[in-house]
Amino acid sequence: MTIRDPIRDPRSTFWPRLTRRLLRYAAAPLAVAAAVYVRHALEEWLGTGLPPYITFYLGVMGVALLAGFGPGMLVTAIAAAHVGYSILPPSGQFAIASPIDRASLAIFIAAGLFLSVIAELFRRHREKATAYPKFNKPEKASSLINRLRSKKSSSGTTRR
Numbered sequence: 001m002t003i004r005d006p007i008r009d010p011r012s013t014f015w016p017r018l019t020r021r022l023l024r025y026a027a028a029p030l031a032v033a034a035a036v037y038v039r040h041a042l043e044e045w046l047g048t049g050l051p052p053y054i055t056f057y058l059g060v061m062g063v064a065l066l067a068g069f070g071p072g073m074l075v076t077a078i079a080a081a082h083v084g085y086s087i088l089p090p091s092g093q094f095a096i097a098s099p100i101d102r103a104s105l106a107i108f109i110a111a112g113l114f115l116s117v118i119a120e121l122f123r124r125h126r127e128k129a130t131a132y133p134k135f136n137k138p139e140k141a142s143s144l145i146n147r148l149r150s151k152k153s154s155s156g157t158t159r160r
Contacts, residue, residue, distance in 0.1 A: 024067035028074035031059035032082060052087045052101075053079070053108045060112045064119035072119060076112030080105060 035055040042050055056079040064072025085094055088101045096102050 024071050025074060027063050027067050028071045029078060031063045031075050032056070032078045035059040035079065036082065052083050052104065056083070056108070057111070057115070061115050061119065064116040065122065068123060069116045069120035072116030073112065076109060076116065079112075080109055083108070 035058065039050065039055040042055070056075075059079065060072055060075045063075045081094075084096055084105060086092070088096050088098075088105070090097055096105060
């Protein structure tokens, strides 16, 4: 029995898995950068006074749905750090002066955790459902009802 090196063995799944994981986690800073860009564009168009986290919720949900729990939480952490440093007063510091701003930051982090958990559960159940060939093809409701009726009538049970 030979022991194979998972890094050097060409039959290993190490490198493809590592590449997929890196791509999933690379989506997090890209999503935050896109949310910051959209926020600046909205501030140019609408003026200041936007809610601090308004564009970051979409980034958290999108990355969590597409990449999973870990990348979703990474988006949450990066966005919270960005908002705490550059949007909430005093700007340019990691100190948050207002208790309301601290509470809104805590709510954003809790919402990011919740969204990431829900999105990960959705991803797992979607992957399980597509693993079964029976559920891969959508079926019309009428054909499903007809199949169920034919099974019921062939079983020999009748209602009175």
